[in-house]
Amino acid sequence: MALESSQITASAIAAVQYPDLVQKYRVSGVPKTVVNDKIEILGAVPEAAFVSQVLGIQEPVV
Amino acid sequence: MGADPEGSVNLEAALSSLAAPVKLVLFTQTFGCDTCVPTRQVIDRVASFSEKISVEEYNLVLDKDKVKAYGVLRVPAIAVVGQVDVGIRFYGVPEGHELISLVESVLLVASGNSGLSEDSQRLIASVDHPIDVQVFATPT
Numbered sequence: 244m245a246l247e248s249s250q251i252t253a254s255a256i257a258a259v260q261y262p263d264l265v266q267k268y269r270v271s272g273v274p275k276t277v278v279n280d281k282i283e284i285l286g287a288v289p290e291a292a293f294v295s296q297v298l299g300i301q302e303p304v305v
Numbered sequence: 306m307g308a309d310p311e312g313s314v315n316l317e318a319a320l321s322s323l324a325a326p327v328k329l330v331l332f333t334q335t336f337g338c339d340t341c342v343p344t345r346q347v348i349d350r351v352a353s354f355s356e357k358i359s360v361e362e363y364n365l366v367l368d369k370d371k372v373k374a375y376g377v378l379r380v381p382a383i384a385v386v387g388q389v390d391v392g393i394r395f396y397g398v399p400e401g402h403e404l405i406s407l408v409e410s411v412l413l414v415a416s417g418n419s420g421l422s423e424d425s426q427r428l429i430a431s432v433d434h435p436i437d438v439q440v441f442a443t444p445t
Contacts, residue, residue, distance in 0.1 A: 244438065245391045246419040247429040251436045252376070255406055257397025260340055260442040268441065275441045294425045297438055302315070 244297065311392055316408050320354040325415045330384040332377045334365040338406050340398045344381035351408065358411065383407065387414035401444025 245253040257282050258273055268277050272283040276297070284296050284303045295301035329348050333341035345362065352358040353370070363371040365380045375384050376392075383395040384406070393414065399407040413419065 244419070244421070244425075244434075245393050245430055247418070247421060247426055248432050248436075249391070250392070250432045250434065251429070251438065252392030253438045254394040254396060254440070256439055257395075257399070257403055257405060258443050260397035265441065268439075270441045273441050277441070279435075279437055283317045289370060290422060294421070294428055295325050295371060297436065298428055298432060300428065303354050 244294065314403070317354040319360070319408055319412065320351070323355045323412065323415045325357065325387060325417070327411050327415050328386040329358060329360050329411075330371075330375060330396055331360060332365055332368075332372060332375070332380050332382040332385055334380050334383075335361060338380050341381045344383070347404065348383065350412075351411070353383070357415070372407045385410045385414050387417065389445045397398045398400075403444055404441070 245251045249276065256264060258270055264270075266295075268275070270285075270304065272285065274287060276282075276293075278284070278297050280300075282296065282299060284293065288303075292301065296303045330353060331345060331348050333345065335423070347361055352360045365372055365377065375382075375390070375394075377384075377394070379396060381397065383393070383399070384390060385393040390412065393410050394401065395407055395410075397403070
């Protein structure tokens with residue numbers, strides 16, 4: 244997604260190495276995606292749903 | 306990574322026909338970062354798989370202008386940069402699945418092709434505000 248838009252940045256974080264971030268974002272399972280510190284997407288999600296959820300068009304399934 | 310020669314062969318094969326130059330910009334610090342040296346070793350190994358991959362290393366404390374330019378918040382950090390910096394970052398030593406993701410991002414950046422569907426591309430094209438995506442993962 245970062246490739247498609249200059250507005251989008253993407254970071255992969257090795258959870259085991261950053262326990263402070265794991266605690267901050269309440270990561271209890273991976274993968275966990277956090278968007279703008281607000282939207283949280285748990286697990287691996289198909290492309291269409293993932294894009295919609297990252298963009299805030301669709302609510303992530305809890 | 307050294308204990309998995311077969312995995313290394315696969316990564317080397319994947320990178321052998323890299324379409325365009327890619328820069329791996331590594332940020333480390335001298336003290337208080339046990340994973341910085343191992344990260345440099347992994348990066349050097351990945352870079353050895355293709356002449357088109359170059360490595361730059363900057364210090365979190367000493368190279369403040371670069372840290373700011375790349376928006377790095379902690380170390381070790383790797384920016385995967387093609388002709389332009391599209392904002393792809395890896396934090397921590399890339400191992401297992403994370404290493405595969407790093408190699409995949411190198412291939413992605415070199416190709417300039419996201420591989421996303423037309424529908425996805427259309428949705429993304431309408432984005433008008435910054436979106437920062439952080440993905441937490443583990444090596445296995």
